[in-house]
Amino acid sequence: MKILVLNCGSSSVKYQFLDMQDEKVLAKGKVERIGMDDAIFEYKGSAGQEIKEVTPILDHNVAVRKVLAALTDKEHGVISSPDEITAVGHRVVHGGEAFSGSVIIDHEVKRTLRALFDLAPLHNPPNLTGILAVEAALPGVPQCGTFDTAFHSTMPEVAYLYALPYAMYKRHKVRRYGFHGTSHRYVSERAMQLMGPRPNLKLITCHLGNGSSLAAVMDGKSVDTSMGFTPLEGMIMGTRSGDVDPGVFPYIMSREEISMAEISSMLNKHSGLLGISGISSDMRQIEEEMENGNPRAKLAFDMLEYRLRKYIGAYAAAMNGVDGIVFTGGIGENSPVLREKVLRNLSFLGITLDEVANLDRARGERRISGPDSKVEVWVIPTNEELVIARDTRDLVLQMQQGKDQREPDLVGTTAD
Ligand code: AMP
Numbered sequence: 001m002k003i004l005v006l007n008c009g010s011s012s013v014k015y016q017f018l019d020m021q022d023e024k025v026l027a028k029g030k031v032e033r034i035g036m037d038d039a040i041f042e043y044k045g046s047a048g049q050e051i052k053e054v055t056p057i058l059d060h061n062v063a064v065r066k067v068l069a070a071l072t073d074k075e076h077g078v079i080s081s082p083d084e085i086t087a088v089g090h091r092v093v094h095g096g097e098a099f100s101g102s103v104i105i106d107h108e109v110k111r112t113l114r115a116l117f118d119l120a121p122l123h124n125p126p127n128l129t130g131i132l133a134v135e136a137a138l139p140g141v142p143q144c145g146t147f148d149t150a151f152h153s154t155m156p157e158v159a160y161l162y163a164l165p166y167a168m169y170k171r172h173k174v175r176r177y178g179f180h181g182t183s184h185r186y187v188s189e190r191a192m193q194l195m196g197p198r199p200n201l202k203l204i205t206c207h208l209g210n211g212s213s214l215a216a217v218m219d220g221k222s223v224d225t226s227m228g229f230t231p232l233e234g235m236i237m238g239t240r241s242g243d244v245d246p247g248v249f250p251y252i253m254s255r256e257e258i259s260m261a262e263i264s265s266m267l268n269k270h271s272g273l274l275g276i277s278g279i280s281s282d283m284r285q286i287e288e289e290m291e292n293g294n295p296r297a298k299l300a301f302d303m304l305e306y307r308l309r310k311y312i313g314a315y316a317a318a319m320n321g322v323d324g325i326v327f328t329g330g331i332g333e334n335s336p337v338l339r340e341k342v343l344r345n346l347s348f349l350g351i352t353l354d355e356v357a358n359l360d361r362a363r364g365e366r367r368i369s370g371p372d373s374k375v376e377v378w379v380i381p382t383n384e385e386l387v388i389a390r391d392t393r394d395l396v397l398q399m400q401q402g403k404d405q406r407e408p409d410l411v412g413t414t415a416d
Contacts, residue, residue, distance in 0.1 A: 002026070002084055003392050004067075005385045007091040008130025010122065011035055013063045016385040017071055017078065017085075020393045023386060026078040027071060031063040041066055049076040060126070064133040087142045088134050089392030091182070091384065093123035095147030097173065100154075102146040102391035104399060105131055109145060119173070119229075142399065144392035151181030154221040159318070162229075176233075178225035180207045183382040184215040185222075187328045190365070190380050192220060195324055202319040204312055207382065208338075209329035210238040210281065214308075216315035224318050226311055232267060235311065236304045238281030241271035243307075276300040283331045283338075305341050312346060322349065322375055327368075328382040334361065339368065343377060350374025 001021070007014040016028040029043040029051075039057035044050050051070055057063050068082050079085070090105070096116045103109055113128050127145075134143055152160075160176040161169060168174040184205045191203055203217040212235035216224040226234025226242075236242045244267070253263055274281040277300035279289055289297035316322040327339055336358045343353050352370035360366065369377035 001086045001393055001396070002079065003389045004071075004085050004088045005091075005388045005392070006064075006088060006130050006134070007385075008060060008126045008133075010126045013060065013067065013130060015067050016389070018385070018389045020389060023389070025385075028385075029067070029070070031057060031066065033057070034060060034063050039063075041070075043067075043070040043076065045076055045078050047078075049078075051076055060129045060133040061136055064130070064137050068137055082138060085138060085141060087144060087392050087396045088138065089144045089146060089388040090127060090131055090134075091148070091388060092127045092145040093148045093179065094120035094177065095145075095149045095153075096177070097153070099145070099147045099150055101150050102144055102388075102395060104395050105143040105145050113145075119177075142392075142396050144388070144395050146182055146388040146391050148179045148181050149177045151185040152176075152178030152215070152222045152225050155223055155225070159224040174229055176225070176228040178213065178215070178222065179227045179231045180211070180213045180215075180225075181222070182384040182387045183207045183328060184213075184217065184225070186383055186387045187326045187380040188215070188217040188220065191324050191326050191378055194365075194367070194378060194380075195376055198323065201324065202316075202322050203324045203326060204315045204322055205326045205328065206308065206312070206332050207329040208235070208308070208327065208332035208335075211240065212237045212242075212329065212331070214311045214315060216318050218319050224315060236276075236300075236307045237272045238283075239269050239272045239274045241267045241275070273300045273304065276303060283335060287335065287337060301338070305338060305345070308338075309342050309345050312342070316349065324376045324378060325351075326378045326380050328380050333379055333381050336361075339377075339379075343369075351377060353377075 003018050003020055005016045005018065011034045013031045017026045018024065019026055025046060027043060027045045031039065031041050033039040034057050037056045038054050041053045041055060057066065071077050071079055072082060094116050096119055098112050110128065113124055117124050131143055162174065164174060184207060187205050188203050192201060195201065200219050205215045205217055207213050211231055213225055213227040215222050232240050234242050249263055272281060273283065273286055277286055277296045279285060279297055286297045286300050290301050312325065327333065331338060339358055340353060343351050350373065352373040354368050354370050357366050358368040365380050367376060367378050369375065
Protein backbone atom coordinates (compact mmCIF):
# COMPACT_ATOMS: atom_id res chain seq x y z
CA MET A 1 0.00 0.00 0.00
CA LYS A 2 1.40 3.40 -1.00
CA ILE A 3 0.26 6.53 0.80
CA LEU A 4 0.72 10.21 0.06
CA VAL A 5 0.91 12.44 3.14
CA LEU A 6 0.14 16.14 2.71
CA ASN A 7 0.58 19.10 5.02
CA CYS A 8 -1.22 22.01 3.34
CA GLY A 9 -0.63 25.57 4.57
CA SER A 10 -2.05 28.78 3.16
CA SER A 11 0.73 29.12 0.58
CA SER A 12 2.59 25.84 0.90
CA VAL A 13 2.21 22.09 0.57
CA LYS A 14 4.71 19.71 2.19
CA TYR A 15 4.48 16.09 1.08
CA GLN A 16 5.88 12.62 1.64
CA PHE A 17 5.08 9.49 -0.33
CA LEU A 18 5.51 6.24 1.60
CA ASP A 19 5.46 2.54 0.78
CA MET A 20 3.73 1.06 3.82
CA GLN A 21 5.13 -2.41 3.22
CA ASP A 22 8.42 -1.29 4.81
CA GLU A 23 7.38 2.28 5.76
CA LYS A 24 10.04 3.60 3.39
CA VAL A 25 9.80 7.19 2.15
CA LEU A 26 9.83 6.88 -1.66
CA ALA A 27 9.76 10.64 -2.30
CA LYS A 28 9.27 13.91 -0.46
CA GLY A 29 9.35 17.62 -1.04
CA LYS A 30 7.47 20.88 -0.78
CA VAL A 31 5.71 23.55 -2.77
CA GLU A 32 6.11 27.10 -1.47
CA ARG A 33 4.79 30.54 -2.43
CA ILE A 34 1.60 29.07 -3.92
CA GLY A 35 -0.35 31.84 -5.66
CA MET A 36 2.85 33.61 -6.83
CA ASP A 37 4.55 33.70 -10.21
CA ASP A 38 7.80 32.59 -8.60
CA ALA A 39 6.48 29.65 -6.59
CA ILE A 40 9.06 27.01 -5.63
CA PHE A 41 8.55 23.32 -6.33
CA GLU A 42 10.92 20.80 -4.73
CA TYR A 43 10.97 17.03 -5.11
CA LYS A 44 13.44 14.40 -3.92
CA GLY A 45 13.14 10.70 -4.75
CA SER A 46 14.69 7.97 -2.58
CA ALA A 47 17.15 7.04 -5.37
CA GLY A 48 18.59 10.56 -5.40
CA GLN A 49 16.29 11.98 -8.11
CA GLU A 50 15.73 15.71 -7.65
CA ILE A 51 13.53 18.39 -9.16
CA LYS A 52 13.76 22.06 -8.17
CA GLU A 53 11.75 24.59 -10.15
CA VAL A 54 10.73 28.21 -9.79
CA THR A 55 7.45 28.49 -11.68
CA PRO A 56 4.00 30.08 -11.42
CA ILE A 57 1.70 27.91 -9.26
CA LEU A 58 -1.74 29.46 -9.17
CA ASP A 59 -3.38 27.49 -6.38
CA HIS A 60 -3.43 24.25 -4.37
CA ASN A 61 -5.04 22.35 -7.29
CA VAL A 62 -2.02 23.12 -9.45
CA ALA A 63 0.34 22.30 -6.57
CA VAL A 64 -1.23 18.87 -6.00
CA ARG A 65 -1.17 18.11 -9.74
CA LYS A 66 2.53 19.03 -9.83
CA VAL A 67 3.25 16.64 -6.96
CA LEU A 68 1.40 13.84 -8.80
CA ALA A 69 3.23 14.66 -12.05
CA ALA A 70 6.61 14.41 -10.27
CA LEU A 71 5.70 11.12 -8.56
CA THR A 72 4.76 9.61 -11.95
CA ASP A 73 7.46 11.37 -14.01
CA LYS A 74 9.27 8.97 -16.39
CA GLU A 75 12.75 10.15 -15.37
CA HIS A 76 12.36 11.18 -11.72
CA GLY A 77 9.17 9.42 -10.61
CA VAL A 78 8.72 6.52 -8.21
CA ILE A 79 5.43 5.10 -9.58
CA SER A 80 4.16 4.66 -13.10
CA SER A 81 0.57 5.81 -12.52
CA PRO A 82 -1.46 7.74 -9.91
CA ASP A 83 -3.55 4.53 -9.59
CA GLU A 84 -0.73 3.22 -7.38
CA ILE A 85 -1.66 5.77 -4.69
CA THR A 86 -3.96 3.85 -2.34
CA ALA A 87 -4.86 6.77 -0.09
CA VAL A 88 -3.93 10.29 0.96
CA GLY A 89 -3.40 11.35 4.59
CA HIS A 90 -3.68 15.01 5.60
CA ARG A 91 -2.33 16.86 8.58
CA VAL A 92 -5.27 18.88 9.88
CA VAL A 93 -4.48 21.43 12.56
CA HIS A 94 -7.70 21.80 14.54
CA GLY A 95 -10.19 19.05 15.30
CA GLY A 96 -11.92 21.03 18.08
CA GLU A 97 -13.93 18.74 20.35
CA ALA A 98 -15.25 16.87 17.33
CA PHE A 99 -12.28 14.61 16.58
CA SER A 100 -10.39 12.53 19.13
CA GLY A 101 -8.62 10.44 16.48
CA SER A 102 -7.90 10.24 12.76
CA VAL A 103 -10.88 9.81 10.41
CA ILE A 104 -11.69 8.97 6.81
CA ILE A 105 -12.78 12.23 5.21
CA ASP A 106 -16.36 12.19 4.00
CA HIS A 107 -19.03 14.82 3.43
CA GLU A 108 -19.83 15.07 7.16
CA VAL A 109 -16.16 15.47 8.15
CA LYS A 110 -15.74 18.27 5.61
CA ARG A 111 -18.83 19.99 7.00
CA THR A 112 -17.43 19.76 10.54
CA LEU A 113 -14.04 21.08 9.35
CA ARG A 114 -15.80 24.11 7.90
CA ALA A 115 -17.62 24.63 11.19
CA LEU A 116 -14.20 24.70 12.90
CA PHE A 117 -12.75 27.46 10.67
CA ASP A 118 -13.40 30.06 13.38
CA LEU A 119 -11.17 28.17 15.83
CA ALA A 120 -8.21 27.98 13.43
CA PRO A 121 -8.75 30.63 10.75
CA LEU A 122 -5.16 30.45 9.48
CA HIS A 123 -4.80 26.69 9.35
CA ASN A 124 -8.04 24.77 8.80
CA PRO A 125 -9.14 26.56 5.58
CA PRO A 126 -5.93 25.61 3.67
CA ASN A 127 -6.17 22.08 5.10
CA LEU A 128 -9.64 21.76 3.55
CA THR A 129 -8.43 23.38 0.31
CA GLY A 130 -5.81 20.61 0.09
CA ILE A 131 -8.45 17.93 0.66
CA LEU A 132 -10.63 19.39 -2.12
CA ALA A 133 -7.61 19.63 -4.46
CA VAL A 134 -6.87 15.91 -3.95
CA GLU A 135 -10.56 15.09 -4.48
CA ALA A 136 -10.36 16.83 -7.85
CA ALA A 137 -7.04 15.27 -8.87
CA LEU A 138 -7.60 11.74 -7.53
CA PRO A 139 -11.37 11.17 -7.52
CA GLY A 140 -12.43 8.16 -5.46
CA VAL A 141 -9.10 7.82 -3.62
CA PRO A 142 -9.80 7.64 0.14
CA GLN A 143 -8.48 10.53 2.24
CA CYS A 144 -7.78 10.57 5.96
CA GLY A 145 -7.43 13.49 8.37
CA THR A 146 -5.03 13.37 11.33
CA PHE A 147 -5.55 16.22 13.78
CA ASP A 148 -2.88 18.12 15.74
CA THR A 149 -5.34 18.45 18.60
CA ALA A 150 -6.57 14.82 18.74
CA PHE A 151 -3.90 13.37 21.05
CA HIS A 152 -4.77 15.96 23.69
CA SER A 153 -8.48 15.08 23.70
CA THR A 154 -7.82 12.91 26.78
CA MET A 155 -6.96 15.94 28.96
CA PRO A 156 -9.18 16.22 32.05
CA GLU A 157 -11.41 19.27 32.60
CA VAL A 158 -9.08 20.66 35.29
CA ALA A 159 -6.33 20.88 32.66
CA TYR A 160 -8.30 22.06 29.66
CA LEU A 161 -10.61 24.67 31.18
CA TYR A 162 -9.58 28.30 31.66
CA ALA A 163 -10.82 30.08 34.79
CA LEU A 164 -13.05 32.31 32.70
CA PRO A 165 -16.83 32.46 33.15
CA TYR A 166 -17.98 28.90 32.37
CA ALA A 167 -20.34 30.35 29.76
CA MET A 168 -17.32 31.17 27.57
CA TYR A 169 -16.62 27.45 27.31
CA LYS A 170 -20.26 26.49 26.85
CA ARG A 171 -21.10 29.24 24.37
CA HIS A 172 -17.86 29.61 22.43
CA LYS A 173 -15.86 26.45 23.19
CA VAL A 174 -13.04 28.54 24.68
CA ARG A 175 -10.71 25.97 26.29
CA ARG A 176 -7.23 24.48 25.95
CA TYR A 177 -7.02 22.23 22.89
CA GLY A 178 -3.24 21.86 22.52
CA PHE A 179 -1.33 21.26 19.30
CA HIS A 180 1.66 19.21 18.02
CA GLY A 181 -0.41 16.21 19.17
CA THR A 182 0.84 13.95 16.37
CA SER A 183 4.45 14.62 17.41
CA HIS A 184 3.76 14.17 21.15
CA ARG A 185 1.96 10.93 20.31
CA TYR A 186 4.79 9.59 18.14
CA VAL A 187 7.59 10.32 20.61
CA SER A 188 5.63 9.17 23.67
CA GLU A 189 4.71 5.86 21.98
CA ARG A 190 8.32 5.43 20.91
CA ALA A 191 9.57 6.25 24.45
CA MET A 192 7.19 3.65 25.89
CA GLN A 193 8.66 1.05 23.51
CA LEU A 194 12.25 2.08 24.31
CA MET A 195 11.74 2.25 28.09
CA GLY A 196 9.88 -1.05 28.21
CA PRO A 197 6.41 -1.77 29.56
CA ARG A 198 5.68 -0.19 32.95
CA PRO A 199 2.33 0.55 34.54
CA ASN A 200 1.32 4.23 34.70
CA LEU A 201 4.45 5.47 32.95
CA LYS A 202 4.77 9.26 33.40
CA LEU A 203 6.41 11.10 30.51
CA ILE A 204 7.06 14.73 29.70
CA THR A 205 7.49 15.25 25.97
CA CYS A 206 9.18 18.47 24.85
CA HIS A 207 8.57 19.39 21.19
CA LEU A 208 10.93 22.34 20.70
CA GLY A 209 11.12 23.92 17.25
CA ASN A 210 9.95 27.15 15.66
CA GLY A 211 6.75 26.39 17.50
CA SER A 212 7.21 24.64 20.86
CA SER A 213 5.01 22.77 23.29
CA LEU A 214 5.29 20.29 26.13
CA ALA A 215 2.90 17.52 27.03
CA ALA A 216 2.39 15.56 30.23
CA VAL A 217 1.65 11.99 29.14
CA MET A 218 0.42 9.43 31.66
CA ASP A 219 -0.03 5.81 30.64
CA GLY A 220 0.10 6.85 26.98
CA LYS A 221 -2.54 9.60 27.35
CA SER A 222 -2.00 13.34 27.20
CA VAL A 223 -3.13 14.84 30.53
CA ASP A 224 -1.88 18.38 29.96
CA THR A 225 -0.11 20.43 27.32
CA SER A 226 1.34 23.92 27.14
CA MET A 227 -0.33 25.26 23.98
CA GLY A 228 -3.90 26.28 24.56
CA PHE A 229 -6.88 27.65 22.66
CA THR A 230 -4.35 28.72 20.04
CA PRO A 231 -0.71 27.71 19.42
CA LEU A 232 0.41 30.93 21.13
CA GLU A 233 0.30 29.85 24.78
CA GLY A 234 3.09 28.23 26.76
CA MET A 235 6.74 28.06 25.73
CA ILE A 236 8.85 30.91 24.38
CA MET A 237 9.06 30.12 20.65
CA GLY A 238 10.86 31.44 17.57
CA THR A 239 8.60 34.45 17.08
CA ARG A 240 5.70 33.67 19.48
CA SER A 241 5.63 34.99 23.03
CA GLY A 242 4.11 32.02 24.83
CA ASP A 243 2.66 32.87 28.26
CA VAL A 244 2.14 36.58 28.96
CA ASP A 245 -0.11 38.26 31.53
CA PRO A 246 -3.29 39.02 29.50
CA GLY A 247 -3.50 42.32 31.38
CA VAL A 248 -0.52 43.48 29.31
CA PHE A 249 -2.51 43.54 26.07
CA PRO A 250 -4.98 46.39 26.73
CA TYR A 251 -2.12 48.32 28.37
CA ILE A 252 0.19 48.05 25.35
CA MET A 253 -2.71 48.68 22.98
CA SER A 254 -3.54 51.96 24.68
CA ARG A 255 0.09 53.09 25.17
CA GLU A 256 1.17 52.27 21.63
CA GLU A 257 -2.22 53.12 20.11
CA ILE A 258 -2.31 49.87 18.21
CA SER A 259 -5.20 47.65 17.14
CA MET A 260 -6.13 44.09 18.09
CA ALA A 261 -4.69 42.89 14.76
CA GLU A 262 -1.39 44.64 15.50
CA ILE A 263 -1.05 43.21 18.99
CA SER A 264 -1.85 39.78 17.61
CA SER A 265 0.86 40.23 15.00
CA MET A 266 3.30 41.38 17.74
CA LEU A 267 2.57 38.28 19.84
CA ASN A 268 2.76 35.83 16.94
CA LYS A 269 5.44 37.26 14.66
CA HIS A 270 7.69 39.66 16.57
CA SER A 271 8.06 38.11 20.02
CA GLY A 272 9.80 34.99 21.37
CA LEU A 273 13.51 34.49 20.61
CA LEU A 274 13.33 37.15 17.90
CA GLY A 275 11.62 39.72 20.11
CA ILE A 276 13.97 39.28 23.07
CA SER A 277 17.24 38.99 21.15
CA GLY A 278 16.45 41.46 18.38
CA ILE A 279 18.63 39.15 16.27
CA SER A 280 16.81 36.09 15.02
CA SER A 281 14.07 33.54 15.65
CA ASP A 282 16.54 30.80 14.74
CA MET A 283 18.08 28.98 17.71
CA ARG A 284 21.29 28.26 15.79
CA GLN A 285 21.92 31.97 15.37
CA ILE A 286 20.97 32.68 18.99
CA GLU A 287 23.51 30.09 20.19
CA GLU A 288 26.19 31.42 17.84
CA GLU A 289 25.66 35.01 18.98
CA MET A 290 25.59 33.91 22.61
CA GLU A 291 29.02 32.34 22.13
CA ASN A 292 30.21 35.60 20.59
CA GLY A 293 29.20 37.32 23.84
CA ASN A 294 25.97 39.01 22.72
CA PRO A 295 24.02 39.67 25.97
CA ARG A 296 20.56 39.78 24.34
CA ALA A 297 21.15 36.44 22.62
CA LYS A 298 22.17 34.98 26.00
CA LEU A 299 19.07 36.48 27.61
CA ALA A 300 16.81 34.91 24.96
CA PHE A 301 18.49 31.51 25.45
CA ASP A 302 18.33 31.75 29.24
CA MET A 303 14.66 32.78 29.20
CA LEU A 304 13.77 29.86 26.92
CA GLU A 305 15.67 27.42 29.17
CA TYR A 306 14.00 28.87 32.27
CA ARG A 307 10.49 28.60 30.78
CA LEU A 308 11.23 25.02 29.68
CA ARG A 309 12.43 24.10 33.17
CA LYS A 310 9.34 25.65 34.78
CA TYR A 311 7.04 23.62 32.52
CA ILE A 312 8.92 20.39 33.18
CA GLY A 313 8.63 21.08 36.93
CA ALA A 314 4.95 21.90 36.58
CA TYR A 315 4.18 18.69 34.68
CA ALA A 316 6.19 16.57 37.13
CA ALA A 317 3.95 18.09 39.82
CA ALA A 318 0.79 17.64 37.71
CA MET A 319 1.52 13.90 37.37
CA ASN A 320 2.99 13.54 40.89
CA GLY A 321 6.22 12.27 39.36
CA VAL A 322 8.04 11.74 36.12
CA ASP A 323 9.74 8.60 34.72
CA GLY A 324 10.93 9.95 31.39
CA ILE A 325 11.60 13.22 29.57
CA VAL A 326 11.76 13.27 25.77
CA PHE A 327 13.31 15.98 23.58
CA THR A 328 12.19 16.35 19.97
CA GLY A 329 11.72 19.00 17.23
CA GLY A 330 14.48 21.04 15.52
CA ILE A 331 15.79 22.50 18.80
CA GLY A 332 14.97 19.52 21.03
CA GLU A 333 16.81 17.13 18.72
CA ASN A 334 19.75 19.38 17.82
CA SER A 335 20.66 21.61 20.75
CA PRO A 336 22.85 19.71 23.24
CA VAL A 337 23.64 23.03 24.94
CA LEU A 338 20.00 23.67 25.84
CA ARG A 339 19.42 20.07 26.94
CA GLU A 340 22.51 20.12 29.13
CA LYS A 341 21.60 23.39 30.81
CA VAL A 342 18.00 22.47 31.54
CA LEU A 343 18.91 18.97 32.78
CA ARG A 344 21.69 20.26 35.07
CA ASN A 345 19.18 22.70 36.54
CA LEU A 346 16.76 19.82 37.20
CA SER A 347 19.18 17.83 39.37
CA PHE A 348 16.62 17.90 42.22
CA LEU A 349 14.66 15.33 40.18
CA GLY A 350 17.64 12.96 40.41
CA ILE A 351 18.52 13.48 36.74
CA THR A 352 22.11 12.80 35.64
CA LEU A 353 23.44 13.38 32.14
CA ASP A 354 25.42 11.11 29.80
CA GLU A 355 27.51 13.88 28.25
CA VAL A 356 28.84 11.74 25.42
CA ALA A 357 25.37 10.60 24.37
CA ASN A 358 24.05 14.15 24.66
CA LEU A 359 26.66 15.38 22.17
CA ASP A 360 26.49 12.36 19.85
CA ARG A 361 24.18 13.82 17.16
CA ALA A 362 24.99 11.08 14.69
CA ARG A 363 23.12 8.53 16.80
CA GLY A 364 19.73 10.22 16.41
CA GLU A 365 17.37 8.34 18.72
CA ARG A 366 19.20 7.78 22.04
CA ARG A 367 19.09 7.87 25.83
CA ILE A 368 21.05 10.84 27.16
CA SER A 369 20.59 10.35 30.91
CA GLY A 370 23.28 8.64 32.96
CA PRO A 371 22.84 5.03 34.13
CA ASP A 372 22.16 6.26 37.70
CA SER A 373 19.58 8.86 36.63
CA LYS A 374 16.22 8.60 38.44
CA VAL A 375 14.49 9.89 35.31
CA GLU A 376 15.30 8.52 31.85
CA VAL A 377 15.93 11.26 29.33
CA TRP A 378 15.68 10.55 25.61
CA VAL A 379 16.23 12.34 22.33
CA ILE A 380 13.69 10.97 19.83
CA PRO A 381 13.48 12.55 16.36
CA THR A 382 9.80 13.11 15.63
CA ASN A 383 8.04 11.62 12.62
CA GLU A 384 4.56 13.10 12.20
CA GLU A 385 4.27 11.95 8.56
CA LEU A 386 4.74 8.33 9.60
CA VAL A 387 1.94 8.62 12.18
CA ILE A 388 -0.37 10.12 9.53
CA ALA A 389 0.57 7.39 7.01
CA ARG A 390 0.02 4.60 9.58
CA ASP A 391 -3.36 6.00 10.65
CA THR A 392 -4.37 6.36 6.99
CA ARG A 393 -3.33 2.76 6.27
CA ASP A 394 -5.24 1.44 9.30
CA LEU A 395 -8.41 3.37 8.44
CA VAL A 396 -8.31 2.28 4.79
CA LEU A 397 -7.83 -1.37 5.83
CA GLN A 398 -10.77 -1.07 8.25
CA MET A 399 -12.89 0.48 5.50
CA GLN A 400 -11.95 -2.30 3.07
CA GLN A 401 -12.70 -4.99 5.67
CA GLY A 402 -16.07 -3.38 6.36
CA LYS A 403 -16.85 -3.48 2.65
CA ASP A 404 -15.74 -7.14 2.36
CA GLN A 405 -18.00 -8.09 5.27
CA ARG A 406 -20.97 -6.39 3.65
CA GLU A 407 -20.26 -7.97 0.26
CA PRO A 408 -22.16 -11.33 0.75
CA ASP A 409 -25.32 -9.46 1.86
CA LEU A 410 -25.16 -7.22 -1.16
CA VAL A 411 -24.78 -10.24 -3.41
CA GLY A 412 -27.70 -11.94 -1.68
CA THR A 413 -30.04 -9.02 -2.13
CA THR A 414 -29.49 -8.40 -5.84
CA ALA A 415 -32.67 -8.61 -7.90
CA ASP A 416 -31.67 -11.57 -10.04
P1 AMP B 1 11.49 22.92 13.55
O1 AMP B 1 10.40 23.94 13.63
O2 AMP B 1 11.18 21.68 14.34
O3 AMP B 1 11.95 22.64 12.16
O4 AMP B 1 12.77 23.56 14.30
C1 AMP B 1 13.38 24.73 13.85
C2 AMP B 1 14.31 25.23 14.95
O5 AMP B 1 15.33 24.24 15.20
C3 AMP B 1 15.04 26.52 14.59
O6 AMP B 1 15.04 27.41 15.69
C4 AMP B 1 16.46 26.03 14.35
O7 AMP B 1 17.40 27.03 14.65
C5 AMP B 1 16.56 24.90 15.36
N1 AMP B 1 17.72 24.07 15.07
C6 AMP B 1 17.94 23.30 13.97
N2 AMP B 1 19.19 22.76 14.03
C7 AMP B 1 19.76 23.23 15.17
C8 AMP B 1 21.04 23.06 15.80
N3 AMP B 1 21.97 22.30 15.24
N4 AMP B 1 21.26 23.67 16.98
C9 AMP B 1 20.33 24.44 17.55
N5 AMP B 1 19.10 24.66 17.01
C10 AMP B 1 18.82 24.06 15.84
